Amino acid sequence: MKKIFFIILMIISSLAYSQSYKYAYYCLDTLTSKTMSGRGYQYDGNLKAATFIKNELANDGLTLMGDNGFQQFPININNIKSMRLAIHNKDSIKIEGVDYLVFGSSASCYKKIENTKCLVFNDKEKFTKVDFKKLNNKVLIFNQNILSYHDIVLFIRKIKDNFCEPNLIIIQGYDKIQYPISTSVYRVPVLLLKGVQIPKNKIDYLELNIESEYVEGYKTQNVWAKIDGTRCKDSCFMIVSHYDHLGMCGKAMFPGAADNASGTCVNLDLAKYYAKHPSPYTMVFLFCSGEEIGLYGSKYAADNPLVDLSKVKFLLNLDMCGTGSQGVAVINGKNHSKQGEILKRINDENRAFLNINLAENSCNSDHCPFDKKGVPAFFLFTYGKEYNEYHTIYDDGKTLPFTKHLDFCNLLKEFISQMSK
Numbered sequence: 068m069k070k071i072f073f074i075i076l077m078i079i080s081s082l083a084y085s086q087s088y089k090y091a092y093y094c095l096d097t098l099t100s101k102t103m104s105g106r107g108y109q110y111d112g113n114l115k116a117a118t119f120i121k122n123e124l125a126n127d128g129l130t131l132m133g134d135n136g137f138q139q140f141p142i143n144i145n146n147i148k149s150m151r152l153a154i155h156n157k158d159s160i161k162i163e164g165v166d167y168l169v170f171g172s173s174a175s176c177y178k179k180i181e182n183t184k185c186l187v188f189n190d191k192e193k194f195t196k197v198d199f200k201k202l203n204n205k206v207l208i209f210n211q212n213i214l215s216y217h218d219i220v221l222f223i224r225k226i227k228d229n230f231c232e233p234n235l236i237i238i239q240g241y242d243k244i245q246y247p248i249s250t251s252v253y254r255v256p257v258l259l260l261k262g263v264q265i266p267k268n269k270i271d272y273l274e275l276n277i278e279s280e281y282v283e284g285y286k287t288q289n290v291w292a293k294i295d296g297t298r299c300k301d302s303c304f305m306i307v308s309h310y311d312h313l314g315m316c317g318k319a320m321f322p323g324a325a326d327n328a329s330g331t332c333v334n335l336d337l338a339k340y341y342a343k344h345p346s347p348y349t350m351v352f353l354f355c356s357g358e359e360i361g362l363y364g365s366k367y368a369a370d371n372p373l374v375d376l377s378k379v380k381f382l383l384n385l386d387m388c389g390t391g392s393q394g395v396a397v398i399n400g401k402n403h404s405k406q407g408e409i410l411k412r413i414n415d416e417n418r419a420f421l422n423i424n425l426a427e428n429s430c431n432s433d434h435c436p437f438d439k440k441g442v443p444a445f446f447l448f449t450y451g452k453e454y455n456e457y458h459t460i461y462d463d464g465k466t467l468p469f470t471k472h473l474d475f476c477n478l479l480k481e482f483i484s485q486m487s488k
C-alpha cells in the first residue's frame with residue numbers, strides 16, 4: 068500500500084513538474100516573441116505584453132484589480148525609430164544591435180564626417196583636466212575596453228551639464244553592446260561600436276543617420292490581480308516582477324528573456340498555483356512596467372497602491388530567475404534576517420539550492436519603492452553560469468534553462484506558507 072501511495076505521489080509530482088516547466092516556457096516564448104517588440108514603447112510591445120499577462124491571470128480565475136487589471140501611468144520616452152551607419156572600408160559594421168547601436172537619448176540627426184581628427188580619451192585623468200569649451204563640434208572617442216563604462220557615462224553627463232556640444236560621441240571596444248534606454252533627449256548622438264573600429268585618432272569617412280521620436284506622457288501600465296485569502300482577506304503577500312524591457316533600437320530588438328521575462332513567468336506560474344490553492348492570506352500579484360527606465364512602475368504603484376501597504380505581510384520581488392545552478396540571492400535579506408533565515412532553513416531541509424545568499428539592500432529593482440514605504444520586502448534572483456545574456460539582443464531565451472524553476476517556486480510557496488502560520 069505504501070509503495071502504491073509513493074508511486075502515485077511520484078506521478079503527481081512529476082506531472083506538476085512538467086506542467087510548471089511547460090507553462091514557464093510558454094510564457095517565456097510569448098513574452099520574448101517578435102510581436103512583443105522587446106516589451107518597450109514602440110509598436111505597442113509593452114501594451115501587448117501587459118494584455119497577455121492580464122489575459123493569463125483572468126483565464127486562471129484571479130480577480131483583476133484597478134481598471135480591469137491595468138493601472139495606467141505616464142512616462143516620457145525617446146524612441147530610436149531607425150539608425151543607419153556607414154564607416155569607410157569597414158565591412159564589419161553591418162548588423163544593428165550587434166556591430167553598432169546608439170544611446171536611447173540620441174536626437175534625430177544626419178552626420179557625415181570625412182578626414183576628421185578626433186579627440187581620443189584613453190585615460191580617466193584626462194577627464195579632470197578637460198576644457199569643456201574645446202569639445203564643441205569635435206568628435207570624441209572613448210575606448211570602453213580601457214576605460215570603465217561607468218566613468219565614460221559620468222563624463223558624458225558632465226559634458227551635457229556644461230552645455231557643451233560635440234559633433235559626435237563614439238564609445239568603441241565593446242564585446243557585446245547593451246542598449247541604454249532613455250527618458251530624455253540629448254542633441255549630441257552617442258554611437259556605440261563593437262570592437263575598436265577607429266584605431267587611431269582620425270576618421271576617414273563616417274555617415275550616421277538617426278531618426279528618433281521623443282514622446283511625452285506615453286501611457287504605460289502596471290498589471291494587478293489577486294486571490295482572496297481563505298482566513299484573512301485584509302492582509303496580503305505581494306509578488307512583484309517587472310515585465311517591461313528595452314524594446315527596440317532601430318531594427319534591433321531586445322527580447323529580455325532573463326531580464327525579466329523569467330521573473331514574470333515565475334510570477335504567472337505562482338498566480339496560477341494560488342488560484343487553484345488559495346492561501347490563508349490574500350495573494351496580490353503585481354507586474355510592473357517602466358523598470359528599465361528607472362523603476363517608474365513600482366514607484367507609481369507604491370505611491371498609488373491598490374492595497375493597504377500597511378497590511379502587506381511580505382513582498383517578494385522577482386527579477387532574473389531563469390538560472391539557479393549556484394543559488395538564490397536575497398537582496399535586503401540582511402535587513403530582514405528573521406525572514407531570511409526562514410528561506411535558509413527551508414533550503415537546508417530540501418537541499419534544493421547550493422546557496423541562499425542573504426545580502427544588503429540595493430535600490431536597483433522594484434522592491435525598492437515599497438521598501439522605502441516600510442513594506443518588508445526581498446528582491447530575489449537566481450544565479451549560475453548557465454546563462455549570461457543581459458540587456459543584449461542575444462537575451463532571447465533560446466538557451467535560458469529555468470534550471471531550478473520548480474525548486475524556486477517551491478521555496479517561495481513554502482516561505483509564504485510558513486509566514487502564514
Ligand SMILES: [Zn+2]
Pocket residue numbers: 309326327358386387
Ligand atoms: Zn530587471
